[in-house]
Amino acid sequence: MTARRRLRAALVLGAALSIAGCAARGPLLGPLATGTRAGPVELEATPFFAQERYQCGPAALATALAASGVDTSAEALVPEVYLPGRQGSLQPELVGAVRRHDRLPYILPPTIEAILAALDAGMPVLVLQKLGGGPFPGWHYAVVVGYDVERDWIVLRSGTEQRKVMSASLFFATWDRAGRWAMVVLQPGTLPPDPDFARYMEAAAGLEAVGRHDSATLAYEAAARQWPTEPLPLLALANLAHARGDLVAAERGLRAAVLLDPRDAAARNNRAEVLRQLGCVSLAHREIEVARTLAAGGPLSDTVEATARAIAAQQGEDAAGCPAD
Amino acid sequence: MKNRFVVYVLCLAMLNLGSPLVAQAELLTTLQAVEASTRAQDMAAVNAALAREEVRAQFEALGVESAQIEARVAALTDAELRTLAGQMADMPAGADALAVIGIVFLVLLILEAVGVIDVFKKFP
Numbered sequence: 001m002t003a004r005r006r007l008r009a010a011l012v013l014g015a016a017l018s019i020a021g022c023a024a025r026g027p028l029l030g031p032l033a034t035g036t037r038a039g040p041v042e043l044e045a046t047p048f049f050a051q052e053r054y055q056c057g058p059a060a061l062a063t064a065l066a067a068s069g070v071d072t073s074a075e076a077l078v079p080e081v082y083l084p085g086r087q088g089s090l091q092p093e094l095v096g097a098v099r100r101h102d103r104l105p106y107i108l109p110p111t112i113e114a115i116l117a118a119l120d121a122g123m124p125v126l127v128l129q130k131l132g133g134g135p136f137p138g139w140h141y142a143v144v145v146g147y148d149v150e151r152d153w154i155v156l157r158s159g160t161e162q163r164k165v166m167s168a169s170l171f172f173a174t175w176d177r178a179g180r181w182a183m184v185v186l187q188p189g190t191l192p193p194d195p196d197f198a199r200y201m202e203a204a205a206g207l208e209a210v211g212r213h214d215s216a217t218l219a220y221e222a223a224a225r226q227w228p229t230e231p232l233p234l235l236a237l238a239n240l241a242h243a244r245g246d247l248v249a250a251e252r253g254l255r256a257a258v259l260l261d262p263r264d265a266a267a268r269n270n271r272a273e274v275l276r277q278l279g280c281v282s283l284a285h286r287e288i289e290v291a292r293t294l295a296a297g298g299p300l301s302d303t304v305e306a307t308a309r310a311i312a313a314q315q316g317e318d319a320a321g322c323p324a325d
Numbered sequence: 326m327k328n329r330f331v332v333y334v335l336c337l338a339m340l341n342l343g344s345p346l347v348a349q350a351e352l353l354t355t356l357q358a359v360e361a362s363t364r365a366q367d368m369a370a371v372n373a374a375l376a377r378e379e380v381r382a383q384f385e386a387l388g389v390e391s392a393q394i395e396a397r398v399a400a401l402t403d404a405e406l407r408t409l410a411g412q413m414a415d416m417p418a419g420a421d422a423l424a425v426i427g428i429v430f431l432v433l434l435i436l437e438a439v440g441v442i443d444v445f446k447k448f449p
Contacts, residue, residue: 051421053421054420054421055420055421056419056420056421057418057419057420060419079390079393080393080396080397081397083384083387083388083389083418084387084388084389085386085387085388086387086413086414086418087418087420088417088418088419088420089418089419089420090409090413090416090417090418090419091416091417091419092401092405092408092409093397093400093401093409095401095405096397096400096401096405097400099400100396100400128417128419130417137417138420139417139418139419139420140419140420140421141419159421178417179417201355204355205355205356205402206356206402208355208356209356209402209403210399210400210401210402211399232355235355236355239352239354239355242352270352273352274352
């Protein structure tokens with residue numbers, strides 16, 4: 001056997017083994033089929049923007065944004081997310097650009113089920129894939145628009161292909177190697193399917209942090225409806241009310257948060273501070289004393305003590321119209 | 326219970342962050358709460374303003390138009406700025422699939438030419 005023949009045999013064997021490896025895994029999507037997920041799903045109305053060289057980031061982002069009702073195009077997004085020195089686009093910048101267009105960037109949990117659930121709910125999913133290997137990593141953004149359990153495939157808007165069909169196992173491998181990053185673009189006030197409280201609140205708080213207060217308000221309101229026993233959305237809405245100078249609304253929201261969880265020292269601390277700013281000194285004093293007891297010895301205590309000192313330094317009578325309790 | 330934990334972590338993060346939040350020390354910000362609960366807490370030690378400067382400089386070096394730099398930086402949260410400041414050169418930059426397919430084709434072509442494989446039946 002010559003060296004060339006041996007190499008050839010090794011290559012054939014390697015290829016056969018890798019094919020066997022794929023086949024042994026069996027269908028990927030089949031086990032995820034449920035009663036309501038029997039047939040194929042394809043969001044055919046999802047727009048398509050073919051990419052230019054290196055610019056799958058703007059193209060995939062345009063697809064996801066346009067699907068959520070934003071009037072945009074791949075070319076228009078190039079100055080927002082393309083990084084010439086890296087010949088590509090970075091994930092945090094895609095997330096930031098979604099905020100710039102007043103949409104909520106929700107990062108999905110890293111499971112195939114989460115992607116299928118989003119598609120079931122009519123939401124295309126922007127994903128990062130790692131297609132190459134070694135010195136040619138081949139990072140690529142695409143938008144998942146459909147799946148077929150029966151045929152075990154995934155449908156993508158990808159690069160210059162409007163309808164790219166990829167076997168579920170190949171898609172999963174490339175997505176897995178890229179860290180299983182997947183994002184849906186939501187109109188503020190709408191929720192993803194099976195929403196996760198921490199993920200959703202982080203996305204909403206991101207809108208607030210970059211100054212998109214109206215969108216953040218809609219998102220927090222949706223969270224308050226979805227998780228009526230959680231004080232954090234109420235605290236968040238109160239912070240936004242405070243930021244726009246509406247102390248009365250802020251106080252009302254914080255009172256509701258305290259009612260939800262009377263042992264929430266943060267909500268009590270914030271309420272005491274807003275009451276102080278409203279000139280309701282005696283009630284502020286009562287509130288901060290409860291907060292001090294709750295926070296004693298904990299990581300909150302320094303902040304609460306600072307609030308207490310500010311309240312103690314406030315002189316004068318209670319303002320008119322202070323809440324009774 | 327979960328929420329209270331979140332806020333406790335938030336306060337810890339706030340105290341570590343220092344100056345940018347001191348002006349609002351008595352009001353706890355929402356973002357710090359949720360970020361602190363889902364991200365590594367060592368990030369809290371990094372100063373957000375420095376990260377912002379760093380990202381600005383790297384954007385400029387990587388060829389972002391100066392008119393766009395401010396708007397792009399403004400769309401990012403402190404945590405994202407910290408991530409970018411440290412990893413902008415190494416983070417995955419999604420580009421396109423074509424280059425990779427081209428390279429695979431080239432490799433196949435070379436292997437074919439030297440006789441290791443025989444997949445292009447009409448190739449001389």
